[in-house]
Amino acid sequence: MAERMKGGSKQGGKRARTRAALIEAALGAIEDRGFAGASLDEIAARAGMTKGAIYSNFSGKADLLLAVMAARGLTLAATEPRSATIGDELGSAAEALVGVIERARGEARLLAEFQLFALSDPEIRAGLARSYAESFAGVADYLAKLEGASALDPRELAVALQSVSLGLLLQSTVTPGEVTPKLVRETFAALARGLAAPGR
Numbered sequence: 249m250a251e252r253m254k255g256g257s258k259q260g261g262k263r264a265r266t267r268a269a270l271i272e273a274a275l276g277a278i279e280d281r282g283f284a285g286a287s288l289d290e291i292a293a294r295a296g297m298t299k300g301a302i303y304s305n306f307s308g309k310a311d312l313l314l315a316v317m318a319a320r321g322l323t324l325a326a327t328e329p330r331s332a333t334i335g336d337e338l339g340s341a342a343e344a345l346v347g348v349i350e351r352a353r354g355e356a357r358l359l360a361e362f363q364l365f366a367l368s369d370p371e372i373r374a375g376l377a378r379s380y381a382e383s384f385a386g387v388a389d390y391l392a393k394l395e396g397a398s399a400l401d402p403r404e405l406a407v408a409l410q411s412v413s414l415g416l417l418l419q420s421t422v423t424p425g426e427v428t429p430k431l432v433r434e435t436f437a438a439l440a441r442g443l444a445a446p447g448r
Contacts, residue, residue, distance in 0.1 A: 267305045267315070269295045274316045278358075283313065283365035310375025313362065321351035322359055334396040335440040338409075342436035345413050346429045349420045356421035363418065384410070396444045405443075412439070 273294035277286035288309055292299045306312040352359055366372050387409075388402035400408075412435065420427035 263305065266297070266301060270297070270302055270305060270312065271315050271319045274312055275319070278316065283361055284369065288312075308371075308375055310372045310379065313365075313372065314376070314379060317359075317362060320355055320358060322348065322355055322362075332395055334391070334394045334443050335437075337391075337394055338436040338440040338443075339433075341409065341413070342433045345416060345436075346432050349417055349427060349429075349432065352417060352421060353424060359418070359421055380410070400443065409439075412436075 270291065274286060274291045276294055277290050280286075281290070288299050288302050291312070292302055295301070302312060306315065366376055384403055384406045387406035391405055392402040416427055416432055416435065
């Protein structure tokens, strides 16, 4: 949710190729050694670069690992928002989440390992927290401008929507038959109705 609503800028040329090579090298290292065993030194060596290249393109290991997850389609894609109302935005967010859940069907192990690693490594957890904090701030600014925005604090709403999205994604890896596209769409529609209810 947070990532879907962030406007992203596309980078081309050499920088994009360097980032892609580092992401590919990180994927290889993760497949061989897992998230914990994949060091920045090894990733740089696999890419034929120095560790400085990683820091020139990513803020650190957490940022690189988020890019790896995005490359596997396991984060909600950053697109420029076009919705006018909170209901429309949540409908769009539901569709984006349905797509991520579909892509995650073959990546349950990678997704689970990433979550466990993020919980167990204080540096990665701190990096992810910083990344989410930036994302929540941007999403909150956007949500506050939508027609039908609720009385709920926009930042709290951004956090809640991200939490619901992540919960549904993780649950879909455990009980894929239960987290259906219909359930995702109806969940976000119910949230939209609640947010637009009189007295909100």
